[in-house]
Amino acid sequence: MELTKNLTQAKLIKSLVVVILSSIALTISAKIKIPFYPVPMTMQTFVVLFLGISLGHKIALASVGLYLIEGILGLPVFSNSPEKGIGLIYFTGPTMGYLIGFLTACYLASKIKTNDNFFVILSKLIIATSSIYILGLIWLGTLIGWDKPIFSLGAKPFLLAETFKIIILALLTKQIIKIKRFI
Structure with a gap:
């Protein structure tokens, strides 16, 4: 019984470490901007999908959830924070739907x-990424008004970069899953 308790505690500690490290990776991916046309690209969606593929839904959701909580509490983890504000004010701004979409994307x-x-992998990644944009566009439209060109503002500039990231992940997914077995 003691051995089972120790194994359970070790597994819990390992999971917590992975969640914290994954949250840090997501923060780093939000801060690095890669020059891309028509707008700079961050690697957030890539990391969100990678977490889902590599860690499974429970640990990935915990990781993204921790990242969101950190941001809501005022840590400058989001892409444009602290320049565009921090905490709940930033979270409830134009990007909230996209940030919530990270949860659905990593799950999918x-x-x-x-x-x-x-x-099939490519299709699942497209659906997962689309969930980010669907939730993002719904929130953006609600926030700034449906009379604005919501798709042109909130999705169109990012489609080329998303396509690039999805294709790279689709090509790497089998290797990621193989590595997952050892984690």
Whole structure:
């Protein structure tokens, strides 16, 4: 019984460390801006999907959840914080829907299976990424008004970069899943 308790505690500690490190990776991915046309690209969505694929839905959701809580509490973890504000004020701004969409995306990405072929993986990644944009656009439209060109403002500039990230992840997914077995 003592051995079972120790193994459970070790697994819990390992999971907490992975969640914290994943939250840090997500923060770093938000801060690094890569020059890309038509807007600079961060690697946030790539990391969100990667977390879902590599860690499974429970740890990935905990990681993204921790990241969001850190931001809501005022830590400058989000892409444009602290320049554009911090905490709850930043969170409830124009990007809130996208940030919440990170939760659905990592969950959906976790549903990719070892025996999925490239096109199934690609399709699942497109659906996962689309969930970020659907929630983001719904919130953006609600916040700034549906009379504005919501798609042109909140999705169109990012489509090329998202396509690039999705294709890279689709090509790497089988290797990520193989590595996952050792974690």
